[in-house]
Structure formats: C-alpha cells, structure tokens
Amino acid sequence: SQTIHQWPATLVQPVGSPLSLECTVEGTSNPNLYWYRQAAGRGLQLLFYSVGIGQISSEVPQNLSASRPQDRQFILSSKKLLLSDSGFYLCAWSIRGVVNTGELFFGEGSRLTVL
Amino acid sequence: AQTVTQSQPEMSVQEAETVTLSCTYDTSESDYYLFWYKQPPSRQMILVIRQEAYKQQNATENRFSVNFQKAAKSFSLKISDSQLGDAAMYFCAKANAGGTSYGKLTFGQGTILTVHP
Numbered sequence: 001s002q003t004i005h006q007w008p009a010t011l012v013q014p015v016g017s018p019l020s021l022e023c024t025v026e027g028t029s030n031p032n033l034y035w036y037r038q039a040a041g042r043g044l045q046l047l048f049y050s051v052g053i054g055q056i057s058s059e060v061p062q063n064l065s066a067s068r069p070q071d072r073q074f075i076l077s078s079k080k081l082l083l084s085d086s087g088f089y090l091c092a093w094s095i096r097g098v099v100n101t102g103e104l105f106f107g108e109g110s111r112l113t114v115l
Numbered sequence: 116a117q118t119v120t121q122s123q124p125e126m127s128v129q130e131a132e133t134v135t136l137s138c139t140y141d142t143s144e145s146d147y148y149l150f151w152y153k154q155p156p157s158r159q160m161i162l163v164i165r166q167e168a169y170k171q172q173n174a175t176e177n178r179f180s181v182n183f184q185k186a187a188k189s190f191s192l193k194i195s196d197s198q199l200g201d202a203a204m205y206f207c208a209k210a211n212a213g214g215t216s217y218g219k220l221t222f223g224q225g226t227i228l229t230v231h232p
Contacts, residue, residue: 042224042225043119043121043224043225044208044220044222045222046219046221059219090160101148101165102148102210103150103165104220106152106159106160106161108159109159109160
C-alpha cells in the first residue's frame with residue numbers, strides 16, 4: 001500500500017533562518033506531488049506541484065521554493081523565513097495519468113512557527 | 116480565479132443526529148470533480164466522498180452522502196447518525212478534470228464540526 005511521510009512534524013524557527021521540509025512517498029511510482037499551506041482559520045492554498053523529477057510549478061509568488069530531486073521525494077525550502085511563512089504545510093500526492101480521479105493523499109503535516 | 120465557499124465556519128450536531136455542511140463553488144468547466152475531505156485534530160486529512168460532475172447521481176459512502184446541484188453549483192455533505200469520531204474540520208474541494216489539472220484542488224475555508232454526546 002502507498003504511504004506518505006513528511007517531517008519534521010513541528011518546527012519553530014527565527015525570522016531570517018532557512019527552512020527545509022521533506023516529504024517522501026512509498027508504494028507508488030511517478031506520482032504527482034504537491035505542497036499546500038493551511039493558514040489558521042483558512043483553507044488550503046496550493047503552493048507548488050510537480051509532475052516529475054526536476055519539474056516544479058509554482059502557484060503563488062512567495063518566499064518559498066520546492067525541489068524534487070527523486071521521483072518520490074519533494075522538498076519545500078526557504079533561504080530566509082518571514083513571519084508570514086508560519087502555518088501548517090501539507091504534502092500530498094496523486095496518481096498521474098488518465099486513471100487519476102483527482103483524489104489527493106495527504107501527509108501528516110508540518111507545523112511551522114516563525115518567531 | 117476559481118473559488119470554493121463554505122459559509123459555515125462552525126457546525127454542531129448531537130450524536131446520532133443528522134447534519135448538513137454547505138459548499139458552493141464557481142467554475143466555467145463542465146467536467147470536474149468535487150470532494151469532501153475530513154481533517155481530524157492532529158491527524159491526517161482523508162477523503163470522505165467524491166463526486167464526478169458528469170454523474171447526476173449523488174455519491175454515497177455509508178453514513179455520508181452529498182446533494183450535488185450542478186446548475187446551482189452547490190455541493191453539500193450530509194452526515195447521518197453522527198458519531199463522536201466525525202468531529203473534525205471538513206473541507207470542500209474542487210478539481211478540474213484533465214491534463215495537469217489533476218490534483219490541483221481548490222479548497223474552501225473549512226467547517227469545524229462538533230459532535231455532542
């Protein structure tokens with residue numbers, strides 16, 4: 001069966017420090033991968049998605065970047081965190097291709113607090 | 116930009132009763148998917164139910180059912196025989212069908228459901 005893991009689960013970082021959140025998927029190949037952010041009291045906002053190694057699309061301009069160095073690995077990064085980067089970050093994957101039903105499978109989430 | 120709106124920030128229901136969560140959306144597409152996701156406190160978000168826009172029949176999954184009104188762009192979730200484990204944040208979401216749109220969901224703001232014993 002497929003599983004998705006992301007870490008760290010909780011992170012408290014000072015303003016201006018770097019960030020690295022990692023996500024890995026097991027039990028499937030060639031997934032589409034996504035990073036969503038959930039701000040307090042708001043819905044989920046798509047930040048990045050990837051349809052293959054090295055292929056990253058950004059949905060909103062921001063202080064963050066994403067990379068996909070391996071087929072089932074997705075990394076969210078920042079060189080210098082801002083207060084506004086605080087939030088709950090969710091990694092997700094979906095099946096690629098015509099069998100895709102639109103369903104996303106989510107990781108456990110990473111709560112980032114920037115002080 | 117496409118929007119998904121959940122007008123109920125919070126809802127509550129007595130155990131064993133029925134509750135309906137509302138969702139409306141904006142789209143110019145004729146083919147798309149609609150979802151309800153459940154996010155329990157400190158737990159993974161999971162899919163509750165899915166509706167394909169080209170299907171007129173409302174989706175049903177055990178105690179969960181939807182009322183899909185395509186013309187009105189409305190997609191409500193009905194939870195019957197509510198259980199304590201149903202307490203969670205519920206998100207309505209929409210995805211366009213086709214190509215790289217798969218998986219690019221637009222989410223509503225969420226509805227916090229409280230279940231009282």
